Amino acid sequence: MAEQSLPAALPAAAPARRSSGVTRFLRREGFGIVALVVLIVTIIGPLSTVFFWSFAEQWRYPALIPTEWGLSYWGETLSRADIRRALPTSIVLSIVVTLLSLVVCLPASYAFARMKFRGRQFFLLSFLITNAFPRFGIYIAIAIIFFRINLVGTFAGVVLIQLVNTLLLMIWIPTAAFQGVDRALEEAALDVGASRLRVFMQITLPMVMPALIAAVLLTFVGTFYETYGALLIGVPNVQTIPVIMFPLINNQPIPQPGAILSLVLFAPSLLLIIYANRLLRGGYLTAGFGV
Amino acid sequence: MAAQPPARSRTDWRQPLLAYALIAPPIILVFALLLFPALQSFVRTLVDVPGSTGGISFARYQSFFENQISVNNLVFTIQMTVLSTIGLFIVCFPLALYLRFSNSRIAGWVQSIALFPLFVPGIMLSYALIRFLRPRGMLETFLNLFGAADGYETPYLKPLGIIIGLIWEGIPFTLLILTAGLRQVDNSLIESARDVGANTLQIFWRILLPLTARSALIAFCLNFIGNFASYTVPYLLGPAAPQMMGIFMQRTFQEFQRPQEAETQAVITFLMCLIVGLLYVYAVTRQRADQR
Numbered sequence: 001m002a003e004q005s006l007p008a009a010l011p012a013a014a015p016a017r018r019s020s021g022v023t024r025f026l027r028r029e030g031f032g033i034v035a036l037v038v039l040i041v042t043i044i045g046p047l048s049t050v051f052f053w054s055f056a057e058q059w060r061y062p063a064l065i066p067t068e069w070g071l072s073y074w075g076e077t078l079s080r081a082d083i084r085r086a087l088p089t090s091i092v093l094s095i096v097v098t099l100l101s102l103v104v105c106l107p108a109s110y111a112f113a114r115m116k117f118r119g120r121q122f123f124l125l126s127f128l129i130t131n132a133f134p135r136f137g138i139y140i141a142i143a144i145i146f147f148r149i150n151l152v153g154t155f156a157g158v159v160l161i162q163l164v165n166t167l168l169l170m171i172w173i174p175t176a177a178f179q180g181v182d183r184a185l186e187e188a189a190l191d192v193g194a195s196r197l198r199v200f201m202q203i204t205l206p207m208v209m210p211a212l213i214a215a216v217l218l219t220f221v222g223t224f225y226e227t228y229g230a231l232l233i234g235v236p237n238v239q240t241i242p243v244i245m246f247p248l249i250n251n252q253p254i255p256q257p258g259a260i261l262s263l264v265l266f267a268p269s270l271l272l273i274i275y276a277n278r279l280l281r282g283g284y285l286t287a288g289f290g291v
Numbered sequence: 292m293a294a295q296p297p298a299r300s301r302t303d304w305r306q307p308l309l310a311y312a313l314i315a316p317p318i319i320l321v322f323a324l325l326l327f328p329a330l331q332s333f334v335r336t337l338v339d340v341p342g343s344t345g346g347i348s349f350a351r352y353q354s355f356f357e358n359q360i361s362v363n364n365l366v367f368t369i370q371m372t373v374l375s376t377i378g379l380f381i382v383c384f385p386l387a388l389y390l391r392f393s394n395s396r397i398a399g400w401v402q403s404i405a406l407f408p409l410f411v412p413g414i415m416l417s418y419a420l421i422r423f424l425r426p427r428g429m430l431e432t433f434l435n436l437f438g439a440a441d442g443y444e445t446p447y448l449k450p451l452g453i454i455i456g457l458i459w460e461g462i463p464f465t466l467l468i469l470t471a472g473l474r475q476v477d478n479s480l481i482e483s484a485r486d487v488g489a490n491t492l493q494i495f496w497r498i499l500l501p502l503t504a505r506s507a508l509i510a511f512c513l514n515f516i517g518n519f520a521s522y523t524v525p526y527l528l529g530p531a532a533p534q535m536m537g538i539f540m541q542r543t544f545q546e547f548q549r550p551q552e553a554e555t556q557a558v559i560t561f562l563m564c565l566i567v568g569l570l571y572v573y574a575v576t577r578q579r580a581d582q583r
Binding site: 028029031032033035036039040041042043044045046047048049050053061062063064104105107108110111112115116117118120123125126127128129130131132133134135136137138140141142143144145147160161163164167171221224225227228231232235242245246249250255258259262263265266269272273276280283285286289290291 | 306307309310311313314316317318320321324325326328329331332385386389393395397398400401404405406407408409410411412413414415416417418419420421422423424427428429430431432433435436440459464467468471506509512513516517519520521522523526527536537540541544545550553554556557558560561563564568569571572575576578579
């Protein structure tokens with residue numbers, strides 16, 4: 001993930017005269033080494049417990065790793081009735097929300113990038129308010145409305161509430177991408193007689209494709225994790241994986257099911273991690289915050 | 292959208308109409324599912340008051356602030372939010388400075404590990420921290436390895452557990468926003484400052500801090516709002532009482548079935564975050580105006 005193009009220029013890192021190679025290295029990298037060790041213990045440490053517990057038959061204090069390994073909890077956990085219902089619900093919900101978000105947002109982002117109209121900047125910035133409200137509070141307000149129109153406990157209700165979450169990202173990333181396409185290329189193709197549709201399909205679309213893939217991936221994974229909307233609007237009929245995890249994690253004497261479901265929930269993230277470098281370089285990771 | 296070929300320099304009256312038609316669906320969603328419910332709830336807390344005969348009444352707010360439990364929860368929420376946001380900056384600012392100025396392999400690893408939680412679901416993160424922090428968890432196991440486990444007091448189910456969880460959750464994107472801000476500071480600017488004799492501290496205070504103030508503000512606002520109404524981390528890692536507002540609202544709404552009280556709590560949460568939310572919109576708007 002290291003994509004620094006700028007040279008090291010921290011004044012504090014200026015090497016002392018006549019010091020040996022080791023001390024120079026420590027002076028320059030001392031902070032980095034300490035940070036690395038602390039981060040490994042505090043970030044990799046907790047996350048490793050998820051991995052260990054999901055493959056542990058027995059893990060007694062004070063052993064550093066499980067005392068007995070095995071897969072028996074996997075079958076037991078994944079065959080539970082509530083989980084067998086929740087997994088397809090989560091997947092279908094994420095796919096539906098992502099597709100709907102694409103359909104709703106792509107034409108809009110094309111308009112934001114390419115068309116001239118009054119209030120363009122205002123409307124583009126209005127999507128920021130999805131971040132400016134405390135989410136849990138707004139869901140209570142929505143739940144009260146949905147309750148009156150019988151949307152609580154319905155699939156459609158959960159789709160709507162999760163859709164709102166995806167808008168900022170799905171508008172801003174493609175808008176930036178459409179703006180970044182070189183108009184001269186399109187004009188040149190039009191000049192040699194290509195149809196507008198062909199120009200769009202063969203020039204514009206391929207150039208914005210990486211951004212679209214990034215937006216779709218981030219939306220899908222974000223919706224797959226989404227907890228609050230499903231928790232407040234979905235109950236009791238629409239239960240997603242994160243929602244059924246609460247009772248499995250909270251004060252549970254048997255830790256394995258929680259670990260296994262954590263890994264299941266984490267699985268789509270692997271796609272993001274493979275794509276991480278490109279996400280970082282393209283600035284797509286910060287787009288969801290409006291930056 | 293495939294049907295919309297790039298319009299060249301066509302600026303007749305049809306284009307704005309088409310543009311409004313295209314942007315209408317997402318705009319309507321934002322207004323119908325964010326602004327309208329928020330405004331409606333706000334109005335109802337003033338107008339829809341039990342026992343009131345009409346007109347504006349503050350009785351619902353009054354009963355919130357007369358109840359010791361709600362006041363405790365609100366104060367607790369503010370404390371947790373402020374402490375975790377401060378903690379986050381103490382952790383992230385040095386890391387961001389280091390990542391800005393080092394391009395060594397170690398810096399690459401530091402960045403990869405620090406950003407990794409971005410891809411971890413909030414509930415998995417809470418699970419991991421429970422297993423890490425709880426008595427006889429991994430942290431105590433580590434400490435035991437060095438013979439230092441005696442007197443280990445777990446932060447799990449205590450206020451400190453919430454602060455640790457919220458910091459952990461906030462590190463990746465705070466770091467992303469801060470490093471992005473620091474990258475905008477030109478290297479030549481720093482070098483010329485050093486040429487005229489500025490020391491490291493002066494460079495930090497006079498150049499880096501002012502030029503990254505806006506990114507820091509954006510990170511602060513997002514953290515403040517996110518932490519104020521967080522649910523997963525305080526529910527799984529925090530104490531049973533006092534509760535943060537997210538849990539309080541959820542229980543009032545679902546367990547006690549008192550939607551009207553939950554609505555009052557939600558509106559109080561909005562009002563608490565209102566200034567920070569406006570500040571966030573302002574900061575991003577200015578940032579974008581400057582970039583263009």
